[in-house]
Amino acid sequence: MPKGEVLPGSRDAPQSVEDFRDRLHTLNGQLPRRLQQCADHVATHLDRIALSTVAQVAQGAGVPPSAVMRFCQIMGFTGYAEMQRLFREALSRAAPDYATRLANLKAGGAGQPATLVAEFVEAGRQSMEALARDLNETALNQAVTTLSQARTIHLAGFRRSFPVASYLAYVFDKLGVPAVLHDGVAGLGHRSTLQPGDALLAITFAPYSEETLALVTQARDRGLPVVALTDPPASQLSGLADTVLTVTEIDFGAFRSLSAVIALALALAVAVAARRET
Amino acid sequence: MPKGEVLPGSRDAPQSVEDFRDRLHTLNGQLPRRLQQCADHVATHLDRIALSTVAQVAQGAGVPPSAVMRFCQIMGFTGYAEMQRLFREALSRAAPDYATRLANLKAGGAGQPATLVAEFVEAGRQSMEALARDLNETALNQAVTTLSQARTIHLAGFRRSFPVASYLAYVFDKLGVPAVLHDGVAGLGHRSTLQPGDALLAITFAPYSEETLALVTQARDRGLPVVALTDPPASQLSGLADTVLTVTEIDFGAFRSLSAVIALALALAVAVAARRET
DNA sequence: CGGACAATGGAACGAATATTCTATTTCTCC
DNA sequence: GGAGAAATAGAATATTCGTTCCATTGTCCG
Numbered sequence: 369m370p371k372g373e374v375l376p377g378s379r380d381a382p383q384s385v386e387d388f389r390d391r392l393h394t395l396n397g398q399l400p401r402r403l404q405q406c407a408d409h410v411a412t413h414l415d416r417i418a419l420s421t422v423a424q425v426a427q428g429a430g431v432p433p434s435a436v437m438r439f440c441q442i443m444g445f446t447g448y449a450e451m452q453r454l455f456r457e458a459l460s461r462a463a464p465d466y467a468t469r470l471a472n473l474k475a476g477g478a479g480q481p482a483t484l485v486a487e488f489v490e491a492g493r494q495s496m497e498a499l500a501r502d503l504n505e506t507a508l509n510q511a512v513t514t515l516s517q518a519r520t521i522h523l524a525g526f527r528r529s530f531p532v533a534s535y536l537a538y539v540f541d542k543l544g545v546p547a548v549l550h551d552g553v554a555g556l557g558h559r560s561t562l563q564p565g566d567a568l569l570a571i572t573f574a575p576y577s578e579e580t581l582a583l584v585t586q587a588r589d590r591g592l593p594v595v596a597l598t599d600p601p602a603s604q605l606s607g608l609a610d611t612v613l614t615v616t617e618i619d620f621g622a623f624r625s626l627s628a629v630i631a632l633a634l635a636l637a638v639a640v641a642a643r644r645e646t
Numbered sequence: 647m648p649k650g651e652v653l654p655g656s657r658d659a660p661q662s663v664e665d666f667r668d669r670l671h672t673l674n675g676q677l678p679r680r681l682q683q684c685a686d687h688v689a690t691h692l693d694r695i696a697l698s699t700v701a702q703v704a705q706g707a708g709v710p711p712s713a714v715m716r717f718c719q720i721m722g723f724t725g726y727a728e729m730q731r732l733f734r735e736a737l738s739r740a741a742p743d744y745a746t747r748l749a750n751l752k753a754g755g756a757g758q759p760a761t762l763v764a765e766f767v768e769a770g771r772q773s774m775e776a777l778a779r780d781l782n783e784t785a786l787n788q789a790v791t792t793l794s795q796a797r798t799i800h801l802a803g804f805r806r807s808f809p810v811a812s813y814l815a816y817v818f819d820k821l822g823v824p825a826v827l828h829d830g831v832a833g834l835g836h837r838s839t840l841q842p843g844d845a846l847l848a849i850t851f852a853p854y855s856e857e858t859l860a861l862v863t864q865a866r867d868r869g870l871p872v873v874a875l876t877d878p879p880a881s882q883l884s885g886l887a888d889t890v891l892t893v894t895e896i897d898f899g900a901f902r903s904l905s906a907v908i909a910l911a912l913a914l915a916v917a918v919a920a921r922r923e924t
Numbered sequence: 925c926g927g928a929c930a931a932t933g934g935a936a937c938g939a940a941t942a943t944t945c946t947a948t949t950t951c952t953c954c
Numbered sequence: 955g956g957a958g959a960a961a962t963a964g965a966a967t968a969t970t971c972g973t974t975c976c977a978t979t980g981t982c983c984g
Contacts, residue, residue: 484913531809627905635762
């Protein structure tokens with residue numbers, strides 16, 4: 369080893385995945401070529417470490433195995449085994465016996481209520497993961513900016529989207545953000561309340577309801593900004609809305625949960641409220 | 647190998663975790679002592695196989711390693727390695743790079759919209775897992791029975807629970823199940839519609855809203871069965887409702903998502919509709 | 925241009941772990 | 955109760971994989 373230098377894997381190994389990420393970030397940019405390749409590959413495939421061999425990681429990063437070993441030592445571990453242990457522990461803590469329990473529920477037989485719960489839980493979980501994976505941060509930030517500048521936020525959502533709209537109305541009310549829920553109780557409702565300085569938040573999924581499209585068009589005609597919360601093939605809306613946030617909701621059978629949409633809507637509401645206060 | 651017998655790990659290895667469970671179920675009861683011990687242990691700790699060594703599984707089951715090997719062959723695999731591969735693949739498919747993405751989002755900094763999404767997604771996922779883990783199957787089955795026998799289902803849910811109630815109204819409508827949403831639009835609403843043969847499904851969380859409690863009391867006075875969908879410390883309701891379904895919703899900061907409640911509600915609705923049709 | 929040092933790749937080594945083999949015990953059926 | 959077969963445990967073996975070492979290449983500075 370080098371003469372007076374700090375020897376690589378001495379005592380400062382990351383104790384958690386968080387630590388690991390921090391260290392990775394610190395080292396970024398000041399590493400030799402092969403080590404940097406390792407860092408890049410590991411950063412984008414953190415989850416694979418727990419289950420991969422040195423050879424597999426090396427191949428993924430396009431480097432020889434020995435380079436991966438040096439990378440582990442730079443990161444503060446004595447070797448690959450110690451690094452892997454960190455990720456394995458994180459992985460087993462993440463899924464204690466949830467998977468087993470789900471399988472047990474599902475094993476009850478098709479049509480059993482408990483089996484249905486398991487299926488919907490699974491679909492919901494997948495939707496959440498898809499949301500985290502595919503989130504368009506740019507669009508989200510833009511939506512927050514638009515809505516936080518609005519005098520009043522108009523909420524449009526009917527049929528399947530109505531629960532989301534009504535939940536947003538509740539949350540905005542709690543947070544002291546002026547919002548109007550267009551529920552269509554008495555026919556075509558509050559259209560005349562769309563005033564300059566307001567913004568419209570439309571929640572809608574294919575097939576898009578006429579009421580929502582009508583509101584969107586009207587808001588557009590009056591020059592109000594429109595934020596749409598919708599599903600990916602947002603063809604019709606992409607031309608009408610200023611900002612489009614898409615959510616992929618996995619469905620089980622003919623039924624779709626709302627887990628991901630609600631999570632996104634809630635985050636949006638809180639972010640808007642926070643932005644307005646500053 | 648044996649003379650004319652079917653050699654153990656020939657061709658019929660389970661191709662999925664589902665297959666594996668089926669096989670385990672088939673074999674149950676007709677195995678020699680040590681193999682049965684392996685089967686029992688594996689069945690209750692399915693998730694550990696992906697990350698454990700033969701020796702660890704053996705210790706967990708209280709058998710020598712060679713017994714585990716024989717178990718693997720009985721299950722149709724050539725050995726432990728092949729069996730482990732099945733579970734590792736399942737595990738890595740379950741969490742592609744979701745964890746990485748989440749961490750990236752969170753790293754954006756507190757208050758950032760994307761960070762909020764990550765937090766709510768995480769809270770939602772935990773809620774889902776809690777639901778799967780703690781689900782009371784007996785209560786669920788009882789709720790399905792009660793509701794499926796009702797002439798009309800009355801839905802009560804206000805404030806934070808209103809989105810759930812309105813979603814249920816939408817789903818029941820889609821499924822052709824007679825249901826009335828008590829939305830309180832015009833004051834105290836449809837109380838008089840509580841008729842003999844009906845049932846009440848109340849969705850409510852602490853602090854319980856007066857409207858919901860009033861409806862529950864009224865339904866009880868008229869002798870109608872009441873199903874409550876609520877959070878664990880359901881002290882007030884446990885005396886009033888016939889069936890209590892509890893859901894633990896993890897909250898982030900002062901905010902609670904509805905992911906788990908909606909998943910449970912949806913499953914309940916579908917199960918009720920299925921039961922009615924048979 | 926050349927010396928020194930860091931970085932690299934591949935091969936050799938060693939530890940951990942799956943797998944097989946066989947002597948012994950246990951069970952079963954006549 | 956005994957003969958045969960099945961099951962079992964522990965040791966021996968094979969394999970996989972992490973780790974180390976060293977010769978070679980590349981890079982920076984005098």
